[in-house]
Amino acid sequence: MLNEKWQTLIDVADFAFQPIVNIYTGKLYAVEALIRNYEPAGFTTIDCVFDSAYSEKTLYSIDVKLREKAIHKFSLLPFSKHIKLFYNLDNRITMMPDFKSGYTCELLSTYEMDTSNICFELSEKHQVGMYAGVDKLVLNLYKQQGYKMAIDDFGVGFSGLQMLFNADPNFIKIDRFFICDIHLSKKKKLFVSSIVQIAQAMGIFTIAEGVECEEEYNECKKLGCNMVQGYFVQKPTLDVTQIVMSYEHLKLVDQSDKRKNGKIANIEKYLQKSSTVFMDSPINDVYEVLKGDKKNHFVPVLARDQTPLGIIRDADIKAYLYSNYGKALLYNLTQGSLKKIIAHCGRADINDPIEKILKIYAFDDDNDAILITENEKYLGYLSSKVLLDIVNEKNIVDAKDQNPLTGLSGNRIINEFVANAMDSKEKVMMAYFDFDNFKPFNDYYGFRKGDRAITLFADILKSSVGFDECLVGHVGGDDFFLGWSLKEEDSFEKVYAIVLEIVTKFSEDIKSFYCEQGLSSGYIMAKNRDGVIQQFPLMTVSAAVICHGFGYQHDFDDNELNEIFGVLKKSAKASSTHIACVDLGVIKDAI
Template identity: 30%
Template sequence: MNSLHALPRPVAARAPHSPLDAANAHAGLAGILRNHLLRPRYQPVVDISHSRIYGHESLIRGPVDTALHFPDALFAEARRKGLHPQLELASFRAGAQGFVQHEAAGKLFLNLSGSALIHYWTLWGDDMPLRLLKDCALDPASIIVELTEQDPLSEHMTELGNAFACLREHGMRIALDDYGVGNSNLQLWSEMQPDLVKIDRYFFNGIGQDDRKQNMVRAILKVAQYLGTSIVAEGIETAEDLAVVRELDIRYAQGWFLGRPEETLLTELAPPLRESLRARNPAPVSQRGAGGTAASLRVEAPAALLNKHTNDDVHRLFIEHKSMHAVAVVDGDNRPVGIINRRDFSEHYAQRYTRELFGRDQCSTFMNAEPVLVDLNVSIDQLSHVLISEDQRYLMDGLIITRDGRYDGLATGETLVRSVTEMRIEAARYANPLTSLPGNIPISRHIATLLEDAADFTICYGDLNNFKPFNDVYGYWRGDDMIMLTAEVIKRHCDPLRDFVGHVGGDDFVVLFRSLDWTERVQRIIAEFNEQAMDLYDDQGRHNGGIEAEDRYGVPRFFPFVTLGVGALTVTPSLCERIRPEDIASAAAHVKHKVKHGNLSLVIERYTGGALPQLSD
């Protein structure tokens, strides 16, 4: 969140400043800098996966009750006066000094614009990191410099890259702020290789109800995975938006729902928020099935208590449990706070005098305080993102398995890699070779999972009208294009966190909906497909409204455009006894048959038990 734009929410109206007050305040910008009158506010950045505060962003304020109190006016005036490098430097130092005075832990996000960064790099060269901090005792390794979006930087990439390299040599990390708006662009991301990218609040405002924003964020996350960059979600203001951020597996988040900018630093999350983050939601039904859950990776292993056990105790644990690759460290409530890798610990303990110096110290001495925590109900498929994460220490440290946020066991990185690989091989084995969508066996498994969950769902069975003559006239390659179009349109209108899309084969598709608005989604799928399918005909076919071809009896006749027909069957498992997946599939095929032979686009019925449904009124 850019300090130049981090405005507080509107407050109650008050009398406007008089022109004289405003003039005095504007004239006093140099005095604000000279007299060190800037005051930082600190907003927490939360590590969602570990349910804790990762760091704070310093957001600067001018003197209270002046026209330059809020950052937009303050920095706008600095730009007008040509003092913005000096103001940014003073803000940087004020944020760092305040962080030290509060004896704060974690990371500190400090903002600098590209022009200010290049200015001080040109002025100070390799001394820039130390000169930025001046006499502040803050460890540079705790600082994350946020590059704000105020300046177009495409013509200054070389100088900016040199400045970044200098900061990194001193232990500082780099974040790209407000990605997706302003001058934060893909070129900057690709060439500067920031450690973190903060996605602008625009993409998360109402994301829980906006499929378009969800898809845009997923596209950005694919870039982040490819470039090995961690992501911070900005502007999280509702529980619903936070839930989507969690399901997207974004690790870090910031926003008013998680903590507001305050003079004092928040040391821990409010208990209700912390508990809600630790109580990991079950895996979406679209991601459960043959791959299993993290419970299949779990092995029992004793843990060390943070304020009780010493390094000597950990040493004894490793001696007593020779197959144990690591030791989890937990707090008094049995919640994991870290992990100690066996090999690293043994190497430290083998060094001369280490045991004498550290043996009686708390077991946190050689602990990784950012372990990978995984709820035992999370699907293996969801864990596949760990394999391409920035932090690869899980390969040696392994994972900590939790149950309702509390320690439940360990898992090795090797086991995770093997399980994810087997899951993907299994998925590829039953996937349709053209669309890569799950085939008959995964579809049946998902139906079984939905029946076990005992929640209402809808199965939609769709196929294409007039597809065979289209395929005969234009050839199988154009027919494949029509099948791919069907798959793409269906996927585009389904929620991947709630719905499951399968390809039975040929032109037959199955969708298992848990989205409450499934009717509207199906209607959009039919309308969009029917419109785009016409583009796959040649000019004459589009002009005629279809094509001439032989029917199944060899008789030439006219066939109109290919269209999509869908038979929908709503299922309430609790109202039916001993339902089998094949019963549901057979009943859905029966509804699809009515669509086909009634020349309809959509038929909706309710499953009432047995192999075939009764007709609805």
């Protein structure tokens, strides 16, 4: 029975929700529940609430009541089953005399929700002294029940790295101290970049907390953070109707960022200017432009509405200038129009991704440059030398995003591929690969052999992809990604055969990593997650494959895709082929 003070708190306390969104798409991934209106119960701070409850040994009882209020309010969101609720959990609850597990599962069932809808956040606040090690107990306890787990305020506590090493969370929330004015601090960029790289190597998603301006948002995106939370997205709100599934202003920022900074290079920074001529200009204007700018070997030709039509190369008109007859011929050819001496030149919009611009340039060996437009109006051009500089910059940026163990593309490039695939009308297939029984193998033979197994699989992927338009990625740990942009004539069967070959080859090749006893018996003895010794079969790999664009086009948000991949992974692990496939069009039509 709670006393009057605590009952007052339960009666008057409320929760504000703050969105956590995908940093690349602006789509809602989760909301964090933040306790509000505790002052009428006599508390001055949130820490005071939980410290008092702990000292009075009512922490678990209070938390259960507050958790119930948060989940109830979360259920009022019309899309609550498709996103997650991040709930701050005081790790000292396990030390309470009345603590028991399983209550939240019962509570969720009344709202027809699953444990996967909830992510518990643990802070580094109580990781010293008598509380050390409690985090691992709490994380393992809740993860075994199917909840997602996050380390909150990462980077400012006493033992963050130790907690990360022991706890194996799903998310790291980078503390706002490192995010505040990060665009102005090289030291903060270094710290956040290091955190992201460690998380990426471990297959953990990163959330940037406290993002309050466009500059901080863009910097976090450049450094590879997966998600973002803060005032720049939306302030915490008590009104659930203010939470939306997509934050359009982030898309506008993304478009602006592509225009001003680019994903890889600042195109405006490289944009070159030159004098131009019009299609109906006299040939003498062309002579004057080439004479006035000796560094340029061509002149852009525009229509009167400023639309670029092509270029005139100085080499193409020099042959006419060596004789009076040639000059007269050129003059006759260009009477009223320069059309007969205009050469083709690649063209791109300034909002196009740099990858597209480079493809346009590479498509035609005769391209001298790429003419850049905005809303079809000529802005300038990128010369061959400048395009080579951009390729250089692209290679450097991509190298920074590579997984340090395998050298494969990391989460930033993978997330961009998936986001583009969902917006595209082209046929795309995506496969997530996940090792089966990797942890016992790693525990039994040691992490060095575990790393060798990971690099073995990376080599198999690189040698088996079979398409030019394919992304080979390493999500982190023992999770890998393959994404194919398919041509019209490419078939599902062709890609499936490649996936099957990968799965089969790894299952065969990994056998050489086992000792003679393990190989002959077909299993090893190792501890399970509960610390109990049991048999584990030889390692295999499972593949969850999604097809998009083979039929009708449908929109899927990140949470729906994650749910689909989660179901597919379970199906793949239970399948005799270790592969599970689905066509998104078929799923959407069935809903």
